[in-house]
Amino acid sequence: MEYLSTDKIIVIDLATSKIEETALDESLVSEKIGGAGITKHLYEKYLNDDPIVIGTGLLTGTTCPASAIGLITAKSPVTGKLCHCPIIYKVGIEIKFSGYDYIVVKGVSDNPVYLWIHDGVADISDASGIWGKDVWESTDSLRKLMGDDLIQTMVIGKAGENRSDYAQICYNYWSSPDRFGLGKLFGGKKLKGLAFRGMGLIEVADHENFVRRSFEILKEIKTNVFMTKKGIAEIASDIGEAGIKEWLEPIVHRHSADYFTPYATNTVVFLDEDPKRVEESKVAEPGVLISDIPALLAFKKLGLSAEDTGRALKACAKYGIDPAAVAELSGKSSLKEIVDSFDGLSGTVTLKGKGSFSPWCPLKPIFNDFGLSGDAAEAETWWERRQAVAMIFGIQPVFSVMCPELSEENMLELAGIGTELDLTQEILDRVVADLLK
Amino acid sequence: MNLYQSYADINIKLPQGKARYISKGNAGIRIPGVPDPECRRMHYPKIGIYAGSGTSHSWLWFVDMFDRMGFHAVSVLDAPAVRSGRLQQMDVLAVSGGDTVAIAEALGEDGARQLAAFITGGGVYLGACAGAYLVMNSSKPHLCHFNFAAVKITNLSKRLPTCHGMPHKFSIAYGCGHIFHPVREAVGLRLTGVPPFSSEPALLAPLYGGPGMLAPPEAQVLARYDHFTDKTVFLVDKDLAEETLISTAAALRVPMGNGQMYLFGPHFEHPHYHRANRLVANAVYRDSGRNPDGRPPVAVARDALELPASESANFIRSLRRELSNSRIVAAGFEMLPVRWLIGAKVYEPEKIRVFLDAMWRRLKPLEKRGRIWARAGVPDLLMADACETTVLLRRLKNEIDKGSDTDLIARTLFHLLQRNTMRFFELYFQTISNNLTP
Numbered sequence: 001m002e003y004l005s006t007d008k009i010i011v012i013d014l015a016t017s018k019i020e021e022t023a024l025d026e027s028l029v030s031e032k033i034g035g036a037g038i039t040k041h042l043y044e045k046y047l048n049d050d051p052i053v054i055g056t057g058l059l060t061g062t063t064c065p066a067s068a069i070g071l072i073t074a075k076s077p078v079t080g081k082l083c084h085c086p087i088i089y090k091v092g093i094e095i096k097f098s099g100y101d102y103i104v105v106k107g108v109s110d111n112p113v114y115l116w117i118h119d120g121v122a123d124i125s126d127a128s129g130i131w132g133k134d135v136w137e138s139t140d141s142l143r144k145l146m147g148d149d150l151i152q153t154m155v156i157g158k159a160g161e162n163r164s165d166y167a168q169i170c171y172n173y174w175s176s177p178d179r180f181g182l183g184k185l186f187g188g189k190k191l192k193g194l195a196f197r198g199m200g201l202i203e204v205a206d207h208e209n210f211v212r213r214s215f216e217i218l219k220e221i222k223t224n225v226f227m228t229k230k231g232i233a234e235i236a237s238d239i240g241e242a243g244i245k246e247w248l249e250p251i252v253h254r255h256s257a258d259y260f261t262p263y264a265t266n267t268v269v270f271l272d273e274d275p276k277r278v279e280e281s282k283v284a285e286p287g288v289l290i291s292d293i294p295a296l297l298a299f300k301k302l303g304l305s306a307e308d309t310g311r312a313l314k315a316c317a318k319y320g321i322d323p324a325a326v327a328e329l330s331g332k333s334s335l336k337e338i339v340d341s342f343d344g345l346s347g348t349v350t351l352k353g354k355g356s357f358s359p360w361c362p363l364k365p366i367f368n369d370f371g372l373s374g375d376a377a378e379a380e381t382w383w384e385r386r387q388a389v390a391m392i393f394g395i396q397p398v399f400s401v402m403c404p405e406l407s408e409e410n411m412l413e414l415a416g417i418g419t420e421l422d423l424t425q426e427i428l429d430r431v432v433a434d435l436l437k
Numbered sequence: 438m439n440l441y442q443s444y445a446d447i448n449i450k451l452p453q454g455k456a457r458y459i460s461k462g463n464a465g466i467r468i469p470g471v472p473d474p475e476c477r478r479m480h481y482p483k484i485g486i487y488a489g490s491g492t493s494h495s496w497l498w499f500v501d502m503f504d505r506m507g508f509h510a511v512s513v514l515d516a517p518a519v520r521s522g523r524l525q526q527m528d529v530l531a532v533s534g535g536d537t538v539a540i541a542e543a544l545g546e547d548g549a550r551q552l553a554a555f556i557t558g559g560g561v562y563l564g565a566c567a568g569a570y571l572v573m574n575s576s577k578p579h580l581c582h583f584n585f586a587a588v589k590i591t592n593l594s595k596r597l598p599t600c601h602g603m604p605h606k607f608s609i610a611y612g613c614g615h616i617f618h619p620v621r622e623a624v625g626l627r628l629t630g631v632p633p634f635s636s637e638p639a640l641l642a643p644l645y646g647g648p649g650m651l652a653p654p655e656a657q658v659l660a661r662y663d664h665f666t667d668k669t670v671f672l673v674d675k676d677l678a679e680e681t682l683i684s685t686a687a688a689l690r691v692p693m694g695n696g697q698m699y700l701f702g703p704h705f706e707h708p709h710y711h712r713a714n715r716l717v718a719n720a721v722y723r724d725s726g727r728n729p730d731g732r733p734p735v736a737v738a739r740d741a742l743e744l745p746a747s748e749s750a751n752f753i754r755s756l757r758r759e760l761s762n763s764r765i766v767a768a769g770f771e772m773l774p775v776r777w778l779i780g781a782k783v784y785e786p787e788k789i790r791v792f793l794d795a796m797w798r799r800l801k802p803l804e805k806r807g808r809i810w811a812r813a814g815v816p817d818l819l820m821a822d823a824c825e826t827t828v829l830l831r832r833l834k835n836e837i838d839k840g841s842d843t844d845l846i847a848r849t850l851f852h853l854l855q856r857n858t859m860r861f862f863e864l865y866f867q868t869i870s871n872n873l874t875p
Binding site: 118119120121123144145146147148149150151197198199 | 754757758761762764765766768769830831834835
């Protein structure tokens with residue numbers, strides 16, 4: 001596969017330390033398009049090896065607006081079903097730039113390892129030096145070891161190592177959309193995490209036309225009124241959480257967007273530093289990056305202050321545990337009790353949706369109605385499809401439920417221009433149907 | 438057709454014994470396919486690039502240019518190689534930028550004798566920037582052995598003028614005086630129409646410390662500094678810059694015995710200046726030919742061996758791993774406010790990646806060849822130095838983060854990079870040129 005692709009799939013067997021590289025066949029892209037369409041195909045291909053498949057969307061890392069994400073496809077320890085978890089921030093694009101479209105991790109390692117994926121090279125490395133460390137320490141160690149502060153990581157903390165059902169795979173220092181307990185799978189494979197860095201380039205078939213159309217779409221998006229807003233409080237407020245803006249505002253330091261995403265879907269709050277400080281903080285860990293709206297609201301509903309919510313989210317990120325599960329199952333309402341509950345957490349979490357896609361993304365349209373009637377069943381069907389499409393092309397899922405201008409038609413058009421393949425609505429419908437069945 | 442490809446197309450045919458002809462006349466370089474009384478048969482030149490002590494990274498520009506144009510019978514030479522007579526197997530020697538005095542010191546009297554014998558015997562000398570200063574008459578220690586051209590330097594002064602910017606790049610001691618650099622970056626040149634520079638009237642080339650020159654009677658002026666551009670950075674007052682450079686010679690062709698010296702103030706070999714590159718290639722075609730026949734057109738050392746396919750693949754994979762590790766750390770430095778004084782030259786972090794990327798970009802072409810040619814032990818030495826480079830880079834990063842003095846590590850690192858890049862290109866050109874003959 002020449003375009004929008006690194007043309008590489010890698011299969012890493014942790015049991016034997018064998019690494020196999022294969023090319024990404026154009027025919028597979030013609031049939032499955034990309035992202036979840038292909039990760040599911042690879043999952044099924046290696047089903048007997050209990051694989052975790054990490055991948056990128058067909059448009060990931062391009063000039064298509066919000067083409068920010070990669071995804072993890074695996075069987076969820078929480079639901080027992082095949083699930084697709086988005087890889088957000090700048091981690092998803094780094095997977096593609098580090099030289100691989102898809103990474104299949106199978107087998108169980110005898111000893112703790114991490115995978116160092118860089119410039120089309122995959123190394124299985126000894127993780128004994130970071131096993132036992134929390135998410136923040138692990139990311140710091142990997143970056144220091146490799147000598148680059150821009151290395152993007154997917155790591156587990158103690159929750160994953162201890163194989164908690166609620167263990168999250170965290171991205172860099174932060175909590176992730178992982179509501180599926182995928183951190184437990186990493187722990188079970190003695191896989192501490194993956195580190196990505198690459199300086200690769202993506203070839204685009206008709207690059208001038210691709211960029212031109214991308215910017216036309218972006219221009220159209222910018223005419224929508226929601227583009228004047230930013231941050232998670234605006235989203236939470238729009239989906240009906242009254243008073244959230246006033247509650248969070250005193251500790252908000254800034255908002256940040258995932259790669260090339262026109263709306264800032266993340267908010268940084270400062271806990272140990274003046275939130276109004278403009279210059280770089282001298283405090284080592286002044287705050288926390290929040291992308292998880294349901295978890296934020298769940299802690300708020302427990303009665304925590306905004307600051308204590310921030311501290312709880314920070315503690316969850318370091319421990320590598322799903323904050324929404326903690327909020328639901330801990331049964332506690334003080335920060336200390338919540339943090340102390342991580343080890344003994346048990347029970348069944350409520351996951352909205354059908355279990356394929358992460359309910360970390362609000363399950364309703366944000367800022368725009370997308371022409372929906374207000375019927376709950378219709379909204380659910382719409383959300384599942386919107387998530388599936390986002391996971392196929394590599395589109396930031398939260399942005400995809402707020403931006404009608406980023407239509408299926410636009411994504412298919414860009415994919416066609418970028419690959420010179422005839423990717424039709426019928427093919428997309430078939431891939432989506434396969435993901436939703 | 439792509440400029441480089443047009444040269445590569447010729448250079449793929451010459452080693453196969455296919456006849457191509459070049460104009461002897463004054464109309465400039467033409468490359469007709471059929472013999473003509475006004476033409477002589479072209480041959481595929483053996484080219485040496487000096488990359489030993491005293492050079493900066495700019496020898497890699499010559500490597501890039503020659504590689505893209507399909508001149509693959511290239512040997513990368515250090516000072517001992519020049520002193521020991523390797524030059525006598527070459528048609529062309531290219532010396533680019535760096536510290537002129539350090540180059541002269543490294544080559545020494547023996548190197549100067551070898552260089553003189555090479556040129557007078559019919560060799561072509563391409564000297565850019567420091568490479569141009571090297572062969573100009575001088576009474577200064579070390580340089581005094583290289584009095585090959587009575588060129589006067591216009592940017593030489595007993596008293597330094599006022600510096601208006603980039604003080605670390607501004608001047609260098611030259612005996613009791615100073616060579617100062619009036620401007621940097623792109624300057625406009627007017628060509629004089631003298632072959633082999635007669636194909637166009639004007640072009641741009643970048644100046645990074647090279648001389649303005651006043652030609653001796655025996656020399657031909659090929660190009661003069663004509664104007665400054667919106668990219669030109671002034672390090673002195675604009676009037677003084679004009680007075681020092683405009684209308685002086687920017688490129689000279691100076692005869693010496695049976696050979697020719699091409700002296701360039703600006704870097705005609707810079708990879709971003711394609712039209713200037715073409716003139717350098719034309720100079721090579723026009724004047725090289727002292728050893729026209731009877732030698733295989735390859736750069737292979739007599740004791741080079743062909744590695745088995747699996748060993749070649751493993752070697753490239755391992756080298757890719759280490760170069761990637763090094764590049765990733767090196768890219769991170771480029772946002773840091775550090776630089777190092779090594780010898781008389783200031784090195785910025787960006788220069789680290791110039792060496793690493795030069796090797797990185799050639800991994801795919803090597804991979805395509807399938808099998809590597811190298812002298813015994815060279816792949817192991819290359820790998821060992823590549824691993825050591827990563828270790829040093831990571832140590833450098835840690836020390837910079839701690840705010841420590843990093844001059845010593847940087848000096849060791851650049852020495853290592855220079856050595857390993859030379860080794861790499863020995864292997865690279867041996868491998869590529871082994872596929873030249875049918």
